[in-house]
Amino acid sequence: xxxxxLTLTLILATTLTFATLSTNKAISEQGNWATTFTTSCGVTTxxxxxxxxxMYDNMIGFEEWSCY
Amino acid sequence: MNKQLLLSIVFLTNINLFSxxxxxxxxxxxxxxxxxxxxxSTDIYSDKSEKMLLYIGKxxxxxxxxxxxxxxxxxxDYSNNTIQDLSKKYNSxxxxxxxxxxxxxxxxxxNKIKVIDFIFxxxxxxxxxxxxxxxxxxxxxxxxxxxxxxxxxxxxxxxxEAWFTEELPINSGPYKFSGLPGLIVKIQDTKNNYIFELLxxxxxxxxFVLNNKGATKTTKKDFFRAYxxxxxxxxxxxxxxxxxxxxxxxxxxxxxIKRNRNNMIEIxxx
Numbered sequence: 496x497x498x499x500x501l502t503l504t505l506i507l508a509t510t511l512t513f514a515t516l517s518t519n520k521a522i523s524e525q526g527n528w529a530t531t532f533t534t535s536c537g538v539t540t541x542x543x544x545x546x547x548x549x550m551y552d553n554m555i556g557f558e559e560w561s562c563y
Numbered sequence: 564m565n566k567q568l569l570l571s572i573v574f575l576t577n578i579n580l581f582s583x584x585x586x587x588x589x590x591x592x593x594x595x596x597x598x599x600x601x602x603x604s605t606d607i608y609s610d611k612s613e614k615m616l617l618y619i620g621k622x623x624x625x626x627x628x629x630x631x632x633x634x635x636x637x638x639x640d641y642s643n644n645t646i647q648d649l650s651k652k653y654n655s656x657x658x659x660x661x662x663x664x665x666x667x668x669x670x671x672x673x674n675k676i677k678v679i680d681f682i683f684x685x686x687x688x689x690x691x692x693x694x695x696x697x698x699x700x701x702x703x704x705x706x707x708x709x710x711x712x713x714x715x716x717x718x719x720x721x722x723x724e725a726w727f728t729e730e731l732p733i734n735s736g737p738y739k740f741s742g743l744p745g746l747i748v749k750i751q752d753t754k755n756n757y758i759f760e761l762l763x764x765x766x767x768x769x770x771f772v773l774n775n776k777g778a779t780k781t782t783k784k785d786f787f788r789a790y791x792x793x794x795x796x797x798x799x800x801x802x803x804x805x806x807x808x809x810x811x812x813x814x815x816x817x818x819x820i821k822r823n824r825n826n827m828i829e830i831x832x833x
Contacts, residue, residue, distance in 0.1 A: 538815045543805040549684075553804055555660070556684035560797075561816045563662050563823065 536562035586773040590618040593767040594746065595629070596737045599758045602664070604826035613663060614762070615737060618771040624735050625771045626669040630661035664823070669739060670773050676739055679775055680786065682793050683804065688778040689786050693718075693739050697725075706748045707761055714743055720831030721752040731764060738828070757828050787832045794820050 528550050531541040538561040544550035594617040603609035614629040637659055667680040676691040695716045702713040704726065711726035718739070725736070729745040736747030737759035751758040781789075793800050797820055798813050808816075 536815075536819070538808070538812050540801075540806050540808040540812060543807070552684040553806070556681075556804075557801075557806065558660075559662075559666075560683060561819055563664060563819075 534558045534561050538562070584773070584775060586623075587770050588620040588623055588773070590620050590625075590767050590769045590771050592619040592733065592764065593617070593769060594619065594735075594764045595762045596759045597762055598665070598737070599760075600664075600828070601756045601826050602823045604756065606822075609822070611664070613665065615665070615759070617735060617737060618767070618769065619733060619735050620771065622672055623771075623773065624671045624741070625773070626671070626737060627667065628663045628665040630663035631666055631668075634660045634663065668773075671735070671739070671741055674742060677773070677775075678783070678786075679778055682786075682790050683800070686775075686778040687781050687786055688775045689781050689783045691739070691783050693741075695740065695742050697743055699743070709748050709761075711748050712745070716740075719829035719833075721754070721756070721828075723750055723752050725750040756826060784832055787827075787829065794824055 528544045528546065529541065530550070531539065532554060533539045535558065538557075540557060542550060542553055542557070544553060596615045596617060597612055598615050599610060599612040601607070601609055602611050616625075616627055616629050616632060618625040667678055670677040670679075674693055676693055677688065678691060679686065679688045681687070695718060697714045697716050699712060699714045704711055704713075706726055706728075709728035709730050711728045714725045714727060716723050716725070723740070725740065725743065725747050726749040727736070727743040727745040727747045731746040732744065733746045734743055735741050736743070736750060738750075740747055740750055740759075746761070746764070747759070748761045749759065797817055801808070801816070
């Protein structure tokens with residue numbers, strides 16, 4: 496039972512991981528919702544997102560985790 | 564990828580979408596506390612402080628960071644923005660935002676607690692039952708003009724010394740501390756890593772809102788496990804959220820997290 500659960504968990508997580516990475520790649524190729532920005536403490540990153548709200552929320556989250 | 568990380572991702576992202584609810588309550592009292600904490604347990608000079616707000620209503624209390632409350636008040640809907648607008652707004656809003664390490668909101672009713680907290684931009688809610696076994700002593704002293712009595716307890720891996728006042732017969736306090744026969748005026752752990760001190764107490768007509776809209780329901784144990792996994796695997800977690808950065812910048816983020824997030828208030832989760 497445990498093995499079945501663990502296997503299903505692995506499959507689901509792997510699917511999600513690849514789905515997320517593929518989405519980002521597609522967005523990146525289309526040039527939609529991708530931007531490079533620098534936080535107030537000088538960390539530079541490029542972010543890809545599927546909507547403006549998601550991008551903004553992640554930019555703010557990144558600022559807080561990388562600087563404070 | 565370790566098993567724990569996989570399980571956390573699944574538990575926290577795919578299971579138990581919480582039934583969303585919003586409850587508005589009128590506060591009767593408003594207390595402002597300072598929190599002074601050691602961000603890095605290995606550096607005695609890493610102390611930081613913030614102001615925290617405790618709303619006390621008839622049924623519930625709400626405890627949250629003053630800065631976090633302000634940041635939420637200026638948060639707007641960005642769904643119809645262009646990328647150029649968003650970059651401009653990020654620059655101005657990130658300037659306007661006030662820095663906080665405490666994004667949680669803690670709602671208490673009797674000894675039941677509902678916590679809404681974030682890991683990065685993901686919102687979670689969990690319920691907690693706190694049974695603090697207070698030991699009240701005969702020691703007294705005056706703090707902030709209030710005559711206070713001493714009480715001690717253990718909570719999540721730390722021993723705390725609290726000073727409460729029966730001049731304000733309200734069994735509330737900062738963070739998850741309550742259940743004494745008077746408002747907690749000061750509470751600190753015995754290693755002085757976290758100190759809460761009452762700055763002001765007044766009547767108010769403000770409303771406060773319990774809002775778990777968009778939050779994923781989880782358990783306290785899973786939340787803290789996922790938080791810990793997020794910190795330890797920050798590079799991988801950021802790539803999952805669509806971030807790309809070079810090694811130099813990745814190292815900056817890792818160093819900052821190591822410096823600022825290695826001394827959580829709760830160090831032993833049951």
